[in-house]
Each structure stands twice: as structure tokens, then as C-alpha cells.
Amino acid sequence: MARVLLFVAVVVCSLLLLNGAHAAQEKNWVVIVAGSNGWYNYRHQADACHAYQIVHSHGIPDEQIVVMMYDDLAYDSNNPTPGILINKPNGPDVYNGVLKDYVGNDVTPENFLAVLRGDAEAVRGKGNGKVIHSGPDDHVFVYFTDHGAPGLLAFPNSELYVQDLDKTITQMYQQNQYKKMVIYIEACESGSMMVNLPPNVNVFSTTASNAYESSYACYYDYDRGTYLGDLYSVNWMEDSDQKDLSSETLQQQFTIVKEKTSGSSHVMQFGDLSIGEMKVIEFQGNNKVPAAAAASTVSTKPFEDAIPSPDVPLAILQRQLQKEENENLANTIRQKLHELVEIRQSMQQVVKKIAEMATYSEEQKTRILNGQSLLSQHACYEAAVVAFKNHCFNWNLPKDAASHVEGLPRTKLIRHVVPTPLLTTNCSTIILIRVNTFINQLFLDYHFYIVMNLCQKECYPFSCSIFCCFLRLIK
Known part of the structure; x- marks a missing residue:
């Protein structure tokens, strides 16, 4: 009987040690x-x-x-x-x-x-x-x-x-x-x-x-x-x-x-x-x-x-303007607000222009600009985002531009593949204001759907490649 009890004690102790070692490893x-x-x-x-x-x-x-x-x-x-x-x-x-x-x-x-x-x-x-x-x-x-x-x-x-x-x-x-x-x-x-x-x-x-x-x-x-x-x-x-x-x-x-x-x-x-x-x-x-x-x-x-989040730069400027008592500084803030609004409008025009050139009907354009769809053509989407960033607007430029551009539209254009060659023309030919000062984070945190919408079904029969993801922008 003593041997049985000893055996049980050894087994229990061994299990406890194993469990303790296991727990210690977690x-x-x-x-x-x-x-x-x-x-x-x-x-x-x-x-x-x-x-x-x-x-x-x-x-x-x-x-x-x-x-x-x-x-x-x-x-x-x-x-x-x-x-x-x-x-x-x-x-x-x-x-x-x-x-x-x-x-x-x-x-x-x-x-x-x-x-x-x-x-x-x-x-x-x-x-x-x-x-x-x-x-x-x-x-x-x-x-x-x-x-x-x-x-x-x-x-x-x-x-x-x-x-x-x-x-x-x-x-x-x-x-x-x-x-x-x-x-x-x-x-x-x-x-x-x-x-x-x-x-x-x-x-x-x-x-x-x-x-x-x-x-x-x-x-x-x-x-x-x-x-x-x-x-x-x-x-x-x-x-x-x-x-x-x-x-x-x-x-x-x-x-x-x-x-x-x-x-x-x-x-x-x-x-x-x-x-x-x-x-x-x-x-x-x-x-x-x-x-x-x-x-x-x-x-x-x-x-x-x-x-x-897209409205943060605008809201910050508006709150600064509300608090500012110095008229000269207030005018500087008003100018920044005006420039931000201008850039948003100009970006919207670029996106609309791309959508018009990439689609075949008003109905298709409306669906691309306003529709919602989940991303599926991942390789094409990434290639299109990179190309758009390189040729149009780089949202990773230095931080001194950041506060002016976060609210610019995230374009939906890349969600559906565009059956046209890679974008090569500088987008600044369409933007008539000082875009280069305000191109940090311009897509992120607004409406990036257009980019994604054009990277889905429309071009799929033409095969999805980097040369299929973008259209040319013509002056």
C-alpha cells in the first residue's frame, strides 16, 4: 500500500512539475x-x-x-x-x-x-x-x-x-x-x-x-x-x-x-x-x-x-482661426483654408477626369465613382496605387505638407482595372494650383474607393497587369 501511495505521489508531483514548466513557457x-x-x-x-x-x-x-x-x-x-x-x-x-x-x-x-x-x-x-x-x-x-x-x-x-x-x-x-x-x-x-x-x-x-x-x-x-x-x-x-x-x-x-x-x-x-x-x-x-x-x-x-479623420486638417485650421485674435495671423490661416479647399476640388476634378476616360458610359462612370465594392484584384490594385503615387500625387512627402492634404479624396479608380496603358503623363498638368506643396496623405482617410473600383471587373477580360491598371492623362 505504501508503495502505491508513493507511486501516486511521484506521478502527481511529476504532472505538477510538467504543468508548471508548460505554464512558465507560455x-x-x-x-x-x-x-x-x-x-x-x-x-x-x-x-x-x-x-x-x-x-x-x-x-x-x-x-x-x-x-x-x-x-x-x-x-x-x-x-x-x-x-x-x-x-x-x-x-x-x-x-x-x-x-x-x-x-x-x-x-x-x-x-x-x-x-x-x-x-x-x-x-x-x-x-x-x-x-x-x-x-x-x-x-x-x-x-x-x-x-x-x-x-x-x-x-x-x-x-x-x-x-x-x-x-x-x-x-x-x-x-x-x-x-x-x-x-x-x-x-x-x-x-x-x-x-x-x-x-x-x-x-x-x-x-x-x-x-x-x-x-x-x-x-x-x-x-x-x-x-x-x-x-x-x-x-x-x-x-x-x-x-x-x-x-x-x-x-x-x-x-x-x-x-x-x-x-x-x-x-x-x-x-x-x-x-x-x-x-x-x-x-x-x-x-x-x-x-x-x-x-x-x-x-x-x-x-x-x-x-x-479626413477632415482633421480642415478642422484644425478652423479651430485655429476661431481662437486667433491677431488679424495678420488669422489671414494666414484663412489663406491655408482656401488653399486646402482648392486642392480638394482640384483633386476631385482629376479623379473625375480619370473616371471619364476609363469608362464607356455615364452609368458605368457613376457606378465607379459612387459604388462600393470589396477589393479582389490585389496585384493590380497595388501596381495601380504605386503608379498613381509615382505619377500623380505622392502622399508620403515631408510632414510640412501633411496638414493640408489629408482630406483630399481617396480615389476609387483603382478598384476596377482600367483597360488602358500605364499612366505616364504628369497629373500636375491638370492641377493649376500649387499641388506640390500639399501632396502628403491626399488619398488616405477620404474616398479611395474610385481607385479600387477600377481595379476589379472592368478590365479583367483584358488581363490584369501593371500596364492595364492605369489610363493616360492627356492635357
């Missing part, structure tokens, strides 16, 4: 990305810094967190509090202690995907070279905030296309690089990045908007002259600040954020919805660490001044 990894730069985009890096503070305070060690942000704001000349960034009015400093793994020109789609894949060789000599080393028992939480358009997310100097993100997720799944993964995306048309996410790759995602609409900025700050946060983002982060994440589920957080964001954009969920029943702490924290003390519970209402 890790939570976090990747946080702010894809913009420039003062008028303040909110994106403030969002990212706030997200870092949440996961850090809830017990995820820095060696398991990767942060990518341009890091040009804390000591910007426009910052009335050098070295401090806030994510809501009178809020705490979210910049202090934040990781800076990849900054400046190292914030790229290629580095982001390499970080996810754990490809240290691909980021050798870039940033600090940190990647996540997630394994089959680990959870991964990804948060991205910036501008977007159908099928793409913006980075400071380039774009991440949905097919490249899909490929990376699939590769990670096939190579057992995670047990469960959660992705939160703040961007216009962010739903288009996840709408085809399969339910069988153990990924759950929520997005700030559906595939056809803008996301919203919020918390305008007169002292800083910019918006401090994005509505979807501050809603999930303020919820994480105040709730017990060991008891709240991802689905509950989604429901709260969706309700608080309603009336602005449609917060969406995709992928394996069963993951939504898991606790938030399983991705945004560490179960072994006591719940962090709630941040300030002072009631805030970010929805009160929420505004579509």
Missing part, C-alpha cells in the same frame, strides 16, 4: 505600431504610447513588447510640454518610459512584418533589431494606428497591403508561431484589412471602421492645436485602464467600444469569434501579475468632438 507578446509622423497626426503616436503603458502596467515585460513609432513629437516645436505626450485632455503623460524599438525611417511595413515573423535577420541593422519570438503556446496582441484606405495601411514612407499582412498571418499560423492572436486596427476602411480573415487560423480582430468608411479623431486640444486621440482607440484603451482585465472578455470590450463609437464609425470584429470569450488580460497583460490600479476614472466624452 508568453504574451505585443507589437504596437503608429504608422504616421507630423504634428497634425499627433493622435496616432499618443495612441501607441498609451497602448504601451497599458500592456506594460499589466505585467508584460519589455522584452516581449515591440513598439514602432516615428518619435518626432515629444520635442516638436509645437509641443507646449516638451518630452510629454497625452492621449486625452489633461491626461497623464503616456510618453515617459515608452519603448522605441523602431523609430524614424525604420518604421516600415517590411520591418513590421519581419517583427511578427520573428525574422531577426531581416531587421539586422534596423532599429534595435528586436522581434517577437512567439511559439505554439503563446498569445500575440497587435495594435496598429494610423491612416488607411481600402486594402492598405499607411506607414511614414510607404504602405502595407492586405495581401502581405494575410501572407504573414498564414505563415505564422502554419509555423505554429502563436496559439491565439488578437489584432486591433485604428484606420479608415480598416475593416478591409480583416474582412477576408479566415476563422480557422486562431486570430480575432476588431477594427475602428468597416471596409467603406472613415475612422474618427477626437479630443481636440487648443494648447497643442491638434487632436489627441482616435475614437475607437481611446475607447478600448480607457476601458482597459478602468476595468479588471482578468474578468472582462475581449467580446465584452468589443461590445463596449462598438457602443461608444456608434454614431461615428462601425466598429467591426472578424476571424475566430470564439477567441472573444477569452479574457482581455490574456493578450493585454499577464495573468501572474495583479491587476493594475485603474487609471483616472474621470468621465471623458471623446465622442463630443469626434470628427472623421
